[in-house]
Amino acid sequence: MELFYGRGWDDVGMGxxxxxxxxxxxWYRDKRCKxxxxxxxxxxxxRSLGLVA
Known part of the structure; x- marks a missing residue:
């Protein structure tokens, strides 16, 4: 929803x-705070759990 909501997509190409x-x-995977x-x-x-280097 955050990516799509309130945006017109008519002028956006596939690339x-x-x-x-x-x-x-x-951003969603690495940077947002929960x-x-x-x-x-x-x-x-x-990383704090030692699951990722």
Whole structure:
């Protein structure tokens, strides 16, 4: 929803959409802070558990 809501997609080509989607997924996976994880990003949380180098 966050990526699609309130945006017109008529002027966006497939290549540009793929870049935007990839950037959003990287942000969602690596950078966004979650209160459930102690306000750490999912990647920071995994690192704190020793699950990711």
């Amino acid at each position: 540009e959409f793929m870049k935007m989607l990839y950037a959003y997924l990287v 209160s459930d994880l102690g306000y750490m990003s999912p990647m920071q949380y995994r």
